[in-house]
Amino acid sequence: MAKGTRRMTRQRKIILDTLRQTKSHPTADWVYEQVRKECPDISLGTVYRNLGILKEAGDIMELSYGSTYSRYDGNPANHYHFVCADCGRVLDLDMPVVADLDRNLVQQGYEVGYHRLEFYGRCRECKAVAETRAETNMGT
16 A cells, blocks of 8 residues: 555544644553543554554654654654653754755755754753752752
C-alpha cells in the first residue's frame, strides 16, 4: 500500500486524536494509557503498530533522543523542540523554521527531505527552581 493511503481505522483515529490533543510529546506507553480510556480492549502492540503507520503516513512525528524510548508529536509540520535536561520534557518552540538552510543544501546538489533542530538545557520551570535553590543556599 502506498504511503498515506492506509484506511483510518477507529483505533488509529483515537491514537491520532490523543496525540493532537496534547503538547507533551508523550511516549507510546502514555498514549496507550490514554487511548485505553476510550478503547479498553486495545493492546500496547496495536498502539505501537499504529504509531508506526501514522508516522509513515506523515500524520505524526517520532522523536528519538538516544534514549530507550521514543516520544511522539501530533504536529507533523516542521518545527523545533527544546529538551529539558532536568525534567525531560520536550517542548515545542515558537520560532520560525530556518528554510534557508534547506535551500542552501539544495543549491549544493543535496536533496533535503526534512531537517531537525533541537535545543537542550533547562526549561523555564526547572531554571526557576534551580535559581530559587541557589538563592536559598546562598542565604544559609
